[in-house]
Amino acid sequence: MSSYLPTWPERDATSVWHPFTAMSAYADEHAPVIAAADGFFLVDTTGKTYLDGHSSLWCNIHGHRVPEIDAAIRGQLDRVAHSTLLGLGNTSSIELAEELIQRAPTGLSRVFYADCGAAGVEVALKIAWQYHRQKRQPESRDLFACLGSAYHGDTVGTISLGDIDRFHSLFGGLMFPSLRLPSPAMSGLSLEECLAETERLLANHQERVAGVIVEPLVQAAAGMRVHPAGYLKRLREITRRLGLLLIADEIAVGFGRLGTLFACEQEAVSPDIMILSKGLTGGYLPLAATLTTEEIYAAFLGDPWAGKTFYHGHTYTGNPLACAAARASLRLIEDRDVLGNARRIEVALAEYAANWAAIPHVAEVRHRGTMVGIEVQRDPATGTPFPAEQRMGHQLTLACRERGIIVRNIGDTLVLMPAPAMPLALVDQLADTVTAALRDILR
Ligand SMILES: Cc1ncc(COP(=O)(O)O)c(C=O)c1O
Structure with a gap:
């Protein structure tokens, strides 16, 4: 009988199907298997540590194993781990809802919970759809408007709003139609032209549009595409x-990622519906919150038998453990001036960005707040990409990993996203390592 014990990476590659991962190559790459964490570092099963350079996919805010958040979850565990919100309340979800409403842009006064970003967006779509039908506004409001290169999640409803070929084109027949507005970051139009075209398209479909959805300030999954001010x-x-x-889909940009609690604040915008997730729990537990105005909420009232109820919900909607983590995270954001730290990170990263832009084959460095996208091309002068089979973005991810940092690429754009609470010395370590990896791989 063989005494060979498979390693963790081998067990991983033979049992787990990873999201957004080319599984044909995965087994050979022996990707680290994370077993623990310490502050802003992740630790794999061999004991090797890695600086978490992308906030564990854009959600971590304060680092890992934060005593205050751990204690809040443990405290909640001693009371109740889960109880449904269908027809019942739980204290943790009430307290969090009150705290979100206090901090949200003016007018948002009701919180509907879900358990991941995409589900939160689906909630927003269905609320908008049903609102129009119950307000007796034009029954024909059957179109959502969204931006070019938008990304709002991977469920069938949210891919219908999406516009990133690699993720979405295969599913055309499955999706509902949407009205595509020019992205101010990617259409090649000036801000004024983009706004004029946006208004023209929306006016042409004014009676049909059920809602206009936007990622405020930065289109993240499109490769950190920064919108012009205003x-x-x-x-x-x-x-x-x-x-x-x-x-407003604040899933990627909320909770300090851009130096304010919510990105909408930076342009003094109050949306009618706002979706939060990712950083909501400090990156600890899955939770989403869809906030709406009182006017929208009121359209769902009426005699209980009149059919105006919002028939939507998830088993773990408003989970008390996740809500407890979110409350602890919000407290830390305020007590530790995490927003101020994020703004200092923004300044530090701006300097690095200028240096990265000068490296051969770096076509563009896009940066706002703690979010950075470094796009590489074979020939930036002519806009010629590297051949797809070279997987250049992926090579950069692997080179960073070899040097002890975890980041991820989107195509040939390397994405960095330090946690808003990351100390500046670690941001320097992250940035210097990226510089070394870029210079080495693009040599
Ligand atoms: C702007 C935006 N919306 C929605 C989502 C989907 O969130 P989730 O992955 O939690 O479903 C994401 C995820 O990256 C996102 O960036």
Whole structure:
């Protein structure tokens, strides 16, 4: 009988199907299997440590194993781990809802919970759809408007809003149609041209549009595409003029990622619906919150038998453990001036960004707050990409990993996203390691 014991990476590659991962190559790469964490570092099964350079996929805020968040979850465990919100309350979800409403842009006064970002977006879509039908506004409101290169999740409803070929094109027949507006970051139009075209398209479909959804300030999954200043505010003005709902998807940009609690604050925008997830629990537990105005909420009231109820919910909606983690995270954001730290990270990263932009084959460095995308091309002068089979972005991810940092690429864009609470010395370590990896691989 063989005494060979498979390693963790081998067991991983033979049992787990990983998201957004080319499984044909995965087994040969012996990706680290994370077994523990310490502050801003992840530790694999061999004891090797890695700096978490992308906030564990854009959700971690304060680092890992944060005593205050651990204690809040343990404290909640001693009371109750889970109880449904269908027809019942739980104290943890009430307290969190109150705290979110206090901090949210003006007018958002009701919180509906879900358990991942995409589910939170689905909630927003269904609320907007049902709202129009119950307000007796044009019954024909059957179109959601979204931006070019948008990403709002991977469920069938959210891919219908998405516009990233590699993720979405295969599923055309499965998706519902949406109205595509030019992205101010990617359409090649000036801000004024983009807004004029946006208003023209929305006005042409004014009676049909059920909501306009936008990732405020930065389109993250499109490769950290930064919107020009003023776009969000002007989009709010257009939607108000045309009487359309504005839905802000703050899943990637919320909770300090851009130096303010919510990105909408930076342009003094109050959306009609706002979706939160990822950083909501400090990156600890899955939770999403869809916030709406009182006016929208009121359209769902009426005699209980009149059919106006919002028939939507998930088993773990408003999970008390996740809500306890979220409350502890919010307290830490305030007590430790995490937003101030994020703004200092932004300044530090701006300097690195200028240096990265000068490295041969770096076509563009896109940066805002703690979010960075470094796009590489074979020939930036002509915009010629590296051949797909070279997997250049992936090579950069692997080179960073070899040097002890975990980051991820989107195609040939390397994404860095230090946690908003990361100390500046670690941000320097992250940035210096990326510089070394870029210089080595792009040599
Ligand atoms: C802007 C945005 N919306 C929605 C989502 C989907 O969130 P989740 O992966 O939790 O479903 C993401 C995830 O990256 C996102 O960046």
